[in-house]
Amino acid sequence: MALDNTDDINKQLHVVMFPWLAFGHIIPFLQLSKFITQKGHKVSFLSTTKTIERLPSDLEPLINLVRLKLPHVQELPHNAEATMDVRTDDIHYLKKAFDGLEPQVTRFLEKESPDWIIYDFAPYWLPDIAAGLGISRGFFAIVTPWFMAFRGPLPKDVINHSDNQKTVEDFMMPPSSIPFPNNLCYRKHEATWMVGTSLVNASGVTDIYRSQMVIKGSECVFIRHCFEFEPQWITLLEELNHTPVVPVGLMPPETATKVGEEKSDTWMTIKTWLDGHPKGQAIYVALGSEVMVGKREISELALGLELSGLPFLWALRKPAGFTESNSVELPDGFLERTKDRGMVLMSWVPQLQILSHESIGGFLTHCGWGSIVEGLMFGHPLIMLPFLVDQGPNARVLVEKQVGIEVPRNEEDGSFTGDSVARSLNSVIVNDEGKIYKANAMAWSRIFGDKKLHKKYVDNFMKYLKSQRV
Template structure:
């Protein structure tokens, strides 16, 4: 992708697009990456989030700062939402519903902002299920941008099914452990019972919580077009099926691998310097990088088995560990007694923020033990790091099934009912993927797919396709008036 200069664009075809992601970094970052790619084509972006989140976003490339305006909007206070919690990473899972309640109170401020700015398009996330009708009333076109892949969306069903209005709506956790009848081809994509049990409250909802499934259904129902963080190269059969299920245009926007930007202060970054010095000393392809995203926190039992499994492998490791799921989390998990002392010569456990992209790009990394969050998967493919999968929340199980089908990732064996696993299964899985002959398929496949899935020219093609759709749609709307 050419990020050195923005091409000239005629005033008539210049778009103003407003971006409104959910308050999770796994959502905000892909929205920001898409914003950058759109701005590279000369279009204007207004990117909205809460005050604290805007301050925590990565710095914009200098050449795009005049085209992307970051707008801070105060998050309303809600009872039971801890002070200063503005993103899912600030909260344990059971308190995220209060963040959604606060987010829902942004409806009026967003409507006012839309009236003042009159963008050509609004691109919004699943959480503001109320935004589609607001935008339509103002005569503005809208796209629901899903950071969930097409496979996940297909599995969850039509807007009517998601909103509980269809006769085929699923009501029991067991209903989600088999592929639904509307998938016409063979697939192993389904939840395991422990995976759906962990998130079932977000399927059914409660007195305090509008379920995520309803939000997705209403967001799809209220938009003009659906954009998906995926590609036909990755999901050739799922994307056309999704268009059929939704009955409206579905446009993949590519995988959105992070665009490298100039880091003026990289050489002075003491934390990265220390990490790099350690990585430089390790043999090529020998290090296991372990990270489970900004939201997942293993239980104490899970943490113990992961740690002792890593110790068993004998491999060097770098572990980005969240001991607490948030500042307000009172249940801090602890590493096994003596673990850090026993592994200090070959392992690093980092409990602060870690530069994941830089670590994954280092030649010493030979495998990535991950929760299979989509952003982490894309980054692993970008740097050709084979995947060992250990899922915790949301659609991670569905992503893992698809990666398994494609031989891009290997899941640590677990008990289907409770999700438990052993240190032996952790050690065996890491060894299999990183060095054993049986795991060569995963090492070969991740190298093979990089050019297919995260190629810069392919990425540009998808963004241009989306922008062409937006431009033609705007012309048709103007002509109709």
């Protein structure tokens, strides 16, 4: 494949991609990989055998998929190779296994001598290895710049000690290192969880240490963001870490479907249901593949959907840790009572096709950045129910942008009620106040869904790769 330009750096690059073992991370790494190959360069995508088997079968030979054998860790379930395979509380064991990939990754880099390696937050050991081999290296942040900025400036000496980290109270207020007005903070239940992740765990290192070592050892930070939306955070991130930050755009996914996919049984069933409901009245509910929603939370969410009186399509994926004898349970009679206006799907659903349908009027989301991008690219107001990591701060920023509202929760334990879910849904879809959320979401869709704009970011990203390689 010929290069798309004839500038002074016309050599074909070999770029290695190494994401963390979560599909919320793997998918944007794959998207970026495709952009690189479309520019005529070679990509080697490193992940575990089972993870690669789960990827679309048409990726090869466009991308060199390199299968790594995940070392066995006793505490992990058999064949668990991604966060979707384990309970949230056991992810640190997966990180321990992930760290065991170091020898295989090192051997690959020594053999192939690529121009670049682009990695996630987890392999804190990788930047030094790549530097020693003369390979250019960059950290690709699939999270938002405000989430990264919340950590504050990169310390001069990175120490893997939990007593050097933030307290619950620290997480509950905007950091002093942010010089402009903001409402960036965690709720108490979120802060308690975040402090827990900052403790040394089975992998022997904290998540904060991983991120700091990865940034410290990188030549640059690539980030899924753009200057057209909250640009001040990109500038701040550069100042805090003393590292160049290169936005790659929001990477809105392609909405065109593969041949035959638009006529799949699953989509045709969903489309028939959506076609039967008025424009802008149906709620799409999806909490991602990583969030482990408890039985009580599922019951309250179901109750809220029922009480709202609105049509809904709920993508209720079975969380990790659930077995046949411990399956997802909806409240008794829920499906029967809502059968005329509700659809619950417990398997993969074509999310982009659903969101693009005119019957969808709002998106109840966990506030993962990828889901936010997909919701806003179609101009859907958001009903936000954050759970983990960056999702709480994402919700705070988006509430301030008035593109939706956050479902009220108990500050102490994070619990919510069906009544609060129902009120939130109606506030966005039915009540007059929802008009401002809809108008703002639609306005931002012109940025989030602008393919030409985000293609320019990818072009600039490629120019950076070609100009900065070792």
